[in-house]
Every structure is written in C-alpha cells, then in structure tokens.
Amino acid sequence: MKILVCISNVPDTTSKINFTEGDTKFDTSGIQFVINPNDEFGLTRAMWFKEKQGATVHVATVGEASTEPTIRKALAIGADEAIRVDAAPADGFFVARQLAEVVKNGGYDLVIAGRESIDYNGGMVPGIMAALLDMNFVNTCISLEVDGNNATAVREIDGGKEKVSTTLPLIIGGQKGLVEESDLRIPNMRGIMMARQKKLNVVPPVDATPATKETRFEKPAPKGEVKLVDADNVGELVELLHNEAKVI
Amino acid sequence: MSILVYTESEQGKFKKHALEAASYAYEVAHKLGTTVTAISFNNEENDVLGTYGVNKVLQVSDDKLKTFNAKAYAQAVSQAASKEDARVIVLSSSTDSKYMAGLLAGMLKASYAPNVVAAPESTSPLVVKRTAFSNKGFALTQMDADVSIIGVSNNAYGLKENAVDATVEAFSPELKDGAFNVKSVEVDKVVGKATIADAEIVVSAGRGMKGPENWGMIEELADVLGAATACSKPVSDLGWRPHSEHVGQTGKPVASNLYIAIGISGAIQHLAGVSASKTKVVINNDPEAPFFKAADYGIVGDAFEVVPKLIEKLKEFKAQNA
Ligand SMILES: Cc1cc2nc3c(=O)[nH]c(=O)nc-3n(C[C@H](O)[C@H](O)[C@H](O)COP(=O)(O)OP(=O)(O)OC[C@H]3O[C@@H](n4cnc5c(N)ncnc54)[C@H](O)[C@@H]3O)c2cc1C
Ligand SMILES: Nc1ncnc2c1ncn2[C@@H]1O[C@H](COP(=O)(O)O)[C@@H](O)[C@H]1O
Numbered sequence: 001m002k003i004l005v006c007i008s009n010v011p012d013t014t015s016k017i018n019f020t021e022g023d024t025k026f027d028t029s030g031i032q033f034v035i036n037p038n039d040e041f042g043l044t045r046a047m048w049f050k051e052k053q054g055a056t057v058h059v060a061t062v063g064e065a066s067t068e069p070t071i072r073k074a075l076a077i078g079a080d081e082a083i084r085v086d087a088a089p090a091d092g093f094f095v096a097r098q099l100a101e102v103v104k105n106g107g108y109d110l111v112i113a114g115r116e117s118i119d120y121n122g123g124m125v126p127g128i129m130a131a132l133l134d135m136n137f138v139n140t141c142i143s144l145e146v147d148g149n150n151a152t153a154v155r156e157i158d159g160g161k162e163k164v165s166t167t168l169p170l171i172i173g174g175q176k177g178l179v180e181e182s183d184l185r186i187p188n189m190r191g192i193m194m195a196r197q198k199k200l201n202v203v204p205p206v207d208a209t210p211a212t213k214e215t216r217f218e219k220p221a222p223k224g225e226v227k228l229v230d231a232d233n234v235g236e237l238v239e240l241l242h243n244e245a246k247v248i
Numbered sequence: 249m250s251i252l253v254y255t256e257s258e259q260g261k262f263k264k265h266a267l268e269a270a271s272y273a274y275e276v277a278h279k280l281g282t283t284v285t286a287i288s289f290n291n292e293e294n295d296v297l298g299t300y301g302v303n304k305v306l307q308v309s310d311d312k313l314k315t316f317n318a319k320a321y322a323q324a325v326s327q328a329a330s331k332e333d334a335r336v337i338v339l340s341s342s343t344d345s346k347y348m349a350g351l352l353a354g355m356l357k358a359s360y361a362p363n364v365v366a367a368p369e370s371t372s373p374l375v376v377k378r379t380a381f382s383n384k385g386f387a388l389t390q391m392d393a394d395v396s397i398i399g400v401s402n403n404a405y406g407l408k409e410n411a412v413d414a415t416v417e418a419f420s421p422e423l424k425d426g427a428f429n430v431k432s433v434e435v436d437k438v439v440g441k442a443t444i445a446d447a448e449i450v451v452s453a454g455r456g457m458k459g460p461e462n463w464g465m466i467e468e469l470a471d472v473l474g475a476a477t478a479c480s481k482p483v484s485d486l487g488w489r490p491h492s493e494h495v496g497q498t499g500k501p502v503a504s505n506l507y508i509a510i511g512i513s514g515a516i517q518h519l520a521g522v523s524a525s526k527t528k529v530v531i532n533n534d535p536e537a538p539f540f541k542a543a544d545y546g547i548v549g550d551a552f553e554v555v556p557k558l559i560e561k562l563k564e565f566k567a568q569n570a
Contacts, residue, residue, distance in 0.1 A: 013497055013517045017384040026381075037498045093393075096354065118382050118497055124360050127350015136429045137318065139347040142491065152433070156492060158343045158445035160437030166430040173350075176498050181485045211359040211393040215375060218386040220523070226530070226540050231549030234557040237529070238565050240545055245527040247449070247506040248473065248565070 001055040001146065001168075004106060005043045006099055006113040006125065007074055008036040008089075009067040013118065019217040026119070026217065035070055038114025042174035044183050045144060046112055047078045053146065056080055058106065062089045062098045068200070075195035076187030082198065087205035090213075092120075096128035097208035103133055110151075111171040115140050120214075126173040136166045142177030250285045251277040252334035253302065254325050256316075256342060257291040264407070264446060265340035265400075267300050271408040272400045273338040274301030275367045280336075287328045287419065289313050289321070298414035300407065306332075306419035315432060316344045322351040324421035329356065329395065331419075336374070337397045342445060349399055359391035362399035382497045382520035401524070402446065403503045444495060447476035449506040450525070452495060454480035454518075456511020456532065456551055460488035465555045466510065472562045478502065480512050496521035511551050514539025531555065 011017070011031045018027040035043065049055035059074040060083040061067050071082045083106075085098040103111055116123035130137030136151075138144075142161065143154035151170050154163050156177070187195070229237045241248045253273035255266040273284045283303035288294075290313065294305045306328050313320060325348070329337055337352070339345040341363060353360040361376050365386070369375040373390050376398055380387040444450055451470040457463065463477075470477045477493060484494035495502050497520040507525035511532060512518060519542050522528070530543040533550050540546050547554050 011381075013382075013520075017381045019385070092360065093353065093357075120380050120387070121363060121378075121382060122360075123346055123362050124350040124353055127347070127352075128354035128360075131322075131351045131354025134426065136426075137351065138430060139318070139350070140343055155347075156343065157435070157437065159439075159441075159443035160435065160492065162435045162437075163433040164430050165433050173347075176494070177491050181481075209392075211353070211357070211391070212361060213390045213392060214380075214387045215390045216388040217380070218377075218388070220383070220385070223542060224544075226543045226546045229545060229547050231547050231554055234547070234554060235561045235564075237545060237547060237558065238561045241506065241527070241529070242565065242569075245506070245544065247527050248562075 001049060001053060001110060002106065002108045003046050003049060003055050003057045003110045003112060004103060004108040005039065005046050005057060005059045005074070005079065006111065007039045007043070007059050007061045007071060008114065008117040009033050009061060009063050009070040010036045010117055010119040013037065017219070019219070023217050024215070033067070033070055035074060036114050036117050038116060038175050040184060041176055041178045042112035042114060042172070043074055043077060043079065044179040044185065045174065047185070048179065049146065050078065058083060060085065060099060060102050062087055062095045064088055071200065072195050073187060075198045075200070076191040077185050078191065080198065082200045084200060084202050085205050086202050091210040092122035092124040093128060093211035094208050096125045096132060098205050099125065100129050100132040101206045103129065109168040110146065111135070113171065113173055115173045115175040126171050130171045136170045137172070138164060138166065138170065139173040141172040141174045144172060144178060250283050250332045250334055251280070252325070252329050252332055252337045253284055253286045254337065254339040254345065255286045255288045255297060256340060256345060257288060260291055260293065262291065262293060262296055263340070263342065265342055265402045267296065267407055268402065268405055269338050269340045269400050270297060270300040270302050272367070272398070272405045274408070274410050276336055276338065276398070279368065279371050285332050285334070287325055294414050294416050299409055299411050301410035301412055302414050303412055305414050305416045307416050308419050308421060310420070312423070312428070317428060317430065317432070318344070318347045318351055319430065320423055320427040322348045322355060323423055323427055326352055326355045327421045328419060335395055337395065339397065339399055341399050341402045346399065349397055353397055356395045357393060358395035358397050359393040360397040360399065361389045361391060363401045364398050365401045365404040367405070379524065383523045384520060401503060403505070404524070442474060442476040444476045444478050444493070444500050444502060447504055449473045449475035450478050450502050450504045451475045451508045451510070452478035452480070452512060453483070453510040454512030455482050463489070465559065469555055469559050472559055472566065480518055509539055509543070510555060512539060513537050514542055
C-alpha cells in the first residue's frame, strides 16, 4: 500500500495572531510553524500502516522553501520520502489542484489529509481533491483500518459516530481519534539524522487559478471585564443569565 | 438565476441550522434581486421553508437517499445548482454539510468559504466575513469562481422570518456511478439529547473535576438547562469522557448561546474552539485561571460546592418561570 500524507504547515497552537500590511497579511514574525495537528494524527496512523502492514509513506506539502523544517520533521517521524510543491498555498482550491497532481503522478492507494488546517480553517482540501480525482472520501475520520483493497472507517457526526465501509483508492480528512494522543511521536536523534538522507523532491506547481482571495483580516473586538459573582451568592448568576445576558 | 440553499433534515424535521442557512440565503437573494430555491431530501415540511424566505423547494424523495451520503447528496445538489442556474449555494456548518461542501466545491469548481458569520460585505465581487485562525481572527474572503458556496456558521446569523409561499417541485437527481461507494454500516448516535453542534447551551468540564466519577453533577446541571455536555481535551485523553465531547481547536467547535466552563483553566487551544459562544461563564477555584479573561461571568470557587448550589438555584428559577 502506498500512502500519501498531506501536511499543512501552520502556526503553533499557542501563537498569538496578528496581521500586517494594513491587515491584509498574516504576520508570521515570531511564529513557530508546526505540522497541522490533524495531519500529525494522520501521519502517526500512516506510521502504524508502515510498521504493521508494510506500507510506504510519502508526505507532501504545498509551500515555499520556508516550510522545509516542517516537512523534515515529518521525515524524522518516519515518512519515507517527501514532496514539496514549490508554491505559496494561495487557497484551498489551488492547494487541492496541486496535491491532486501529486496523487495522480504517485499512484497512491490512500491519501491521508486532515479535517482542516488550524490556520485558515478551510476544511476543503481533501474534499476538493476527492472530487477532482474521483476517489472515495471519508471526512472527520476518527478510525481507519485497511484490509487488502477494503477499508473500514469511522467518522464523527454531530451527536455520535458512523461506521462506513469503502474501497481504495481512498482520501480521508482525519482528526484526533485516528490515533491516541499518547501515540504521537517526538522525533528522536536517530530519526532526525536519518531524515537528512531521505529524498525531498521539490516539484514545480501546475497551472491553477485560486477560487478565493483573503482581502482583509480583522481581530475580534477586545473582551470586556468578567463580571464576578460571589460563590455564596450563586442565585445572582442565575439572575444575570436571565435578565442581562438573556440566555436562560 | 436563483440562490440555492441545502436544507438538512433529520427524521423529517429541518435542522435549526438549515433554517438559519435559508434565512441567510434570503438576504443574499434580496441583495442580488433574485429568489431562494431550497433542495431538501425526504422532507415534506415545506411551509416551514416558506417562513424563512424560500420561494421554491426542490423536493427529493428517494429511499436510497434516506440517510446522508456525502457524494450522492453532493451530486444531487450540484445538479440542482445547474438546473436553477444558481451562482450562490448556501449551506450550514454541520459536520455533514462541511463533508459535502468540499466535494461540491470540487465538482462545481466553485469558491467555498466556511464558517461565515455575517451577511456578505459586498455582492460584486462577493465578499464574506468568516472566522479564521481558529476564532482568533476573521477573514474577508472574496469569492472569484462562477459559483460560490457559502457555509454559514451555526448560530451566528440567526433565524430571520420572511414569509413567502413556497412552491414545491419534485426533483429526481441522476445519481452517477460510485455515488454510494462509501457505505454506511452502523450509526451510533444519541437521540433526543442536545448535541454540542446544535445545543443552545453547553456545559463543559475539565480536569478540575478530578475524576470521571464526579460527572454526575455536570450531567445534572446540563439536564436542568437542557444543555449538551462537553469537556476539555485532557479529560477525553484520560478516558474520563468520550472523545466526541472534546471541544477546542483540535476538537469540536462550540458556537452556543451559553457556554459554562467548570474546572477548565482556559488554555489558548481550548478557548479557540469555544470563543464563538455568545455568553461564557467560568467556575474555577483559581482566580488567576486564564478563562476569567475570556468569560463574561465568573465565580471563583470550588466546583464541588458551587455546582450543586447552581443546580438548586436553577431548579428554583425554573419552578418560578414554568
Ligand atoms: C496541539 C495542542 C492542541 C490542543 N487542543 C486542545 C483542544 O482542542 N481543547 C482543549 O481543551 N485543550 C487542548 N489542548 C490542551 C490545552 O493546552 C490544555 O492542556 C487543556 O485545555 C487543559 O485542560 P483543563 O483546563 O481541563 O485542565 P487544567 O489545565 O489542568 O485545568 C484544570 C483547572 O481546574 C481548576 N480546578 C481544580 N480544582 C478545582 C475545583 N475543585 N473547583 C473548580 N476548579 C478547579 C484549576 O484551577 C485549573 O484551572 C491542546 C494542546 C496542544 C498542545
Ligand atoms: N499547503 C498544503 N500542503 C499540503 N497539504 C495541505 C495544505 N493545505 C491543506 N492541506 C491538507 O488539507 C487538510 C485540510 O486543510 P484545509 O482545507 O486548508 O483546512 C490539511 O489538514 C492538510 O492535510
């Protein structure tokens, strides 16, 4: 089985978000970039397929040279090879077009992407890719088993979960649950050394027009002071929620 | 040209977020000088759609489409869009709608903006405001393709009545090969209880509860309020509560009217996922807990004392206001 894990390079979850150039650009100064958490769960599941079922695992990112530390980290965690499509990820549609090309050329059986990137929260790349490639697609995937050409997955739904069966080739939008938190790996020295020897193929983008453009950003309005209620006067909270906030 | 809205339903009843999407579609249609067409699956409550401004309903009645299937539904919606010459498609932010939206965007080579919180800033070009950076910011997204898909954030735009008489038309999409390649095997779902996705009130608890055996009072509080229960990430990692209750940046997003956080410190990743809630209440024994900076109301105190009192007061309140 040949697996491609799509890795989005995103600001660390603790990052403070600011905008520059008249609020038209995300300010990357001082930001630490990491593997998108949803993709890290997917990559870890891919490692399981590699170790238990002999799968080959490639990782791909659409990004400029500055994303290489993130992709090297994925190699250090254990991916066999990496592909970087050398272009700024203009929008979800553009990225999906690039990744679809990588999938077509690489003949992958399973493509593991994430439910969403935690930066622009598009939640669209795997779905668009699946439509462009006419591959089977399971989103918000929290469990995945593959047996030959058959796959069984569980997807999260509002209020519960749904078990589905399908066949390869398959694309998933993965998230926490695919593996346990405790299964996540921090690259060790040996992994980091080995990653240096692994192939990182840089490929040019295909021609594609983005479908959207972020024209401006805004920050949420600053929060007012919290209104404290005395622990011995809980009834006051009920009052406030009813009369002031009008939520009960 | 009309505006197409996908109206999701469950067991023959429209979801609240579907009616919210219809309300939103009406405003877009009004701005563009056109009308709203809805596509609904195995649902005959068409008058309800009229109440929220839907002019015409494409009613799909097909046993194969009894339960949601992303690809089959996306094929149907995309055919409806072509038939109606729809340049704008509106849907909600439910898990199923988001699943379908990506496929639909790929099929129609459309622009897609998820988590949209307000009526379009402009219609030519079409620019919408949506949340980004996990609620730490907003993006104004310009939609450049011929067809645009707007995913309305649940509980942000609200329900708006604009009563019209909806005409109903039977619609039989032509499902293509592979539409059912992903087959449902089993659904495991709480019924008759509020879920995090559509609850007006969410009661959430964290590691401050010390252990799973102490969740009785959290559930009781949720019961009194008709709320859904949720938890912080470590609580689900520790197995105290199911993963499906984990909210935050890497869990489920919450956009309720009221979010009550009990024994939750308010880490940035937690707040990112819940900050879209309108009113936030924190109960924590540490006055320095970061959640106090994000909340509207707070009680500094021991949850084991405060929560039972709160339940009691709420019961009294309900008895008086019944
Ligand atoms: C990549 C990444 C993603 C993450 N994603 C998420 C996410 O999506 N959601 C999420 O929740 N977290 C997430 N986290 C974890 C997050 O950083 C915090 O660790 C977590 O939110 C803390 O959970 P908590 O508040 O329940 O526990 P703690 O931080 O341990 O806080 C417990 C709180 O309970 C209070 N307390 C203790 N006893 C009592 C009492 N008797 N009465 C009242 N209060 C009491 C304490 O004062 C404290 O504030 C993520 C972390 C990372 C690194
Ligand atoms: N620039 C990118 N390079 C590679 N994969 C990406 C990129 N952007 C998004 N993805 C993949 O698509 C998923 C969903 O992203 P998005 O649609 O941007 O929210 C991510 O979790 C990644 O798996």
